[in-house]
Amino acid sequence: MKHLFLSIALLFAxxxxxxxxxxxxxxxxYSTLNEVGLWMxxxxxxxxxxxxxxxxxxxxRAVALPDFVEMKHTHIAKFQISDLxxxxxxxxxVIIDKDTIQNNDTLRFNTQKLWQYREDPxxxxxxxxxCTYINEQSYDRPGTPYGSNYKIFSSIxxxxxxxxxxLGDNVYLRExxxxxxxxxxxxxxxxxxxxxxxxxxxSTHHYAIWDxxxxxPNDANGSWIHKNWALDAFKLYWMNPSYGIxxxxxxxxxxxxxxxxFYLLDNRYNRTSDDTKGQxxxxxxxxQIEWLIENLKxxxxxxxxxxxxxxxxxxxxxxxxxxxxxxxxxxxxxRIIEEKIKGVVFLTGDRHHTELRKIEVDDxxxxxxxxxPLTSSTHEAKNESTLNLVPNTVVNQHNFATLEFFGERLxxxxxxxxxxxxxxxxxxxxxxx
Numbered sequence: 203m204k205h206l207f208l209s210i211a212l213l214f215a216x217x218x219x220x221x222x223x224x225x226x227x228x229x230x231x232y233s234t235l236n237e238v239g240l241w242m243x244x245x246x247x248x249x250x251x252x253x254x255x256x257x258x259x260x261x262x263r264a265v266a267l268p269d270f271v272e273m274k275h276t277h278i279a280k281f282q283i284s285d286l287x288x289x290x291x292x293x294x295x296v297i298i299d300k301d302t303i304q305n306n307d308t309l310r311f312n313t314q315k316l317w318q319y320r321e322d323p324x325x326x327x328x329x330x331x332x333c334t335y336i337n338e339q340s341y342d343r344p345g346t347p348y349g350s351n352y353k354i355f356s357s358i359x360x361x362x363x364x365x366x367x368x369l370g371d372n373v374y375l376r377e378x379x380x381x382x383x384x385x386x387x388x389x390x391x392x393x394x395x396x397x398x399x400x401x402x403x404x405s406t407h408h409y410a411i412w413d414x415x416x417x418x419p420n421d422a423n424g425s426w427i428h429k430n431w432a433l434d435a436f437k438l439y440w441m442n443p444s445y446g447i448x449x450x451x452x453x454x455x456x457x458x459x460x461x462x463x464f465y466l467l468d469n470r471y472n473r474t475s476d477d478t479k480g481q482x483x484x485x486x487x488x489x490q491i492e493w494l495i496e497n498l499k500x501x502x503x504x505x506x507x508x509x510x511x512x513x514x515x516x517x518x519x520x521x522x523x524x525x526x527x528x529x530x531x532x533x534x535x536x537r538i539i540e541e542k543i544k545g546v547v548f549l550t551g552d553r554h555h556t557e558l559r560k561i562e563v564d565d566x567x568x569x570x571x572x573x574x575p576l577t578s579s580t581h582e583a584k585n586e587s588t589l590n591l592v593p594n595t596v597v598n599q600h601n602f603a604t605l606e607f608f609g610e611r612l613x614x615x616x617x618x619x620x621x622x623x624x625x626x627x628x629x630x631x632x633x634x635x
Contacts, residue, residue: 330549367464421522
């Protein structure tokens with residue numbers, strides 16, 4: 203018995219002295235002229251802070267403490283690092299329990315440039331992708347693994363994007379996960395700790411929307427009993443600038459990157475069935491659509507990028523396309539057209555294949571770029587409408603996109619490029635507002 207107590211004491215002593223380190227990240231989130239969000243997950247409960255300084259000026263280093271910590275279940279720390287200089291690259295180190303954590307990468311984040319009334323807006327690049335399935339044999343369906351080609355994350359990193367926008371199904375909840383909040387946390391922990399993902403997480407700023415698989419069961423809508431768990435988990439693991447619009451909870455938000463405006467929509471929280479008899483079928487709902495239209499009309503951005511989990515322009519009434527909600531889709535597109543809003547590009551995922559669609563009404567042109575999948579299984583689009591489909595843009599393999607914005611302020615251009623999992627270009631298109 204004496205030896206048993208001694209062994210237990212040694213075990214607790216070892217656990218107490220085990221060095222806490224970084225389990226995932228650090229991941230820069232939103233970036234503004236003077237503030238940056240930073241997310242990280244630790245291996246254990248610990249005190250953590252960040253020391254940062256303008257690149258090449260370590261004598262100007264400062265320390266930031268986390269604005270949010272959740273150390274009981276996830277060991278997550280989130281920072282809102284403020285009072286920064288615009289247009290500046292910052293290096294930083296993570297300090298855990300007074301020990302500086304060494305990392306093979308040079309850790310950095312950056313603020314946006316103050317270009318307004320001074321010069322043309324800077325050129326920049328945003329990476330896109332959706333449908334990230336990370337295998338976990340214990341809880342996956344039997345048979346061929348659904349996820350593969352994790353090297354795609356390194357291929358994205360090698361393109362050196364200024365930001366990454368995740369277009370939904372960023373994790374795939376399983377049956378094991380649905381009915382407990384800890385199940386949600388387990389799924390996020392498992393996906394976020396993927397070793398192939400860490401370099402990409404650390405190397406650029408990240409924004410995200412969700413779709414059904416990071417919300418609940420397949421095709422889940424707003425009736426899902428645990429949608430509040432989904433929202434809490436999403437807010438815990440991402441570092442968007444905000445969540446929801448006034449009076450409407452969810453993940454809706456917006457941000458500017460240089461002269462381009464991005465609108466991140468919520469296609470789940472207030473969604474109803476497409477064939478319901480008791481209420482009006484909707485994906486976004488009138489409040490969110492009117493919020494979007496008001497923002498689009500107010501915007502002077504040459505391109506207005508609207509991210510939503512499912513396809514908008516595809517007229518085929520299949521799967522969860524917006525065409526299944528015909529009246530709401532018609533209302534959304536008509537509002538854009540009647541307000542003569544130019545430069546709208548929908549950024550969508552979900553479909554497990556990539557394509558570009560385009561409609562032109564009067565002098566208004568609207569695009570829908572679908573980018574999918576990153577690591578989930580691929581889907582060959584068969585017997586779907588070719589109406590408004592841009593020729594030679596359908597891709598049926600793991601892929602990602604980059605959006606490159608460049609040119610003078612009044613002559614901005616957008617280059618869309620699609621790459622395979624190795625980073626080899628598949629196609630590219632140049633569009634103008």
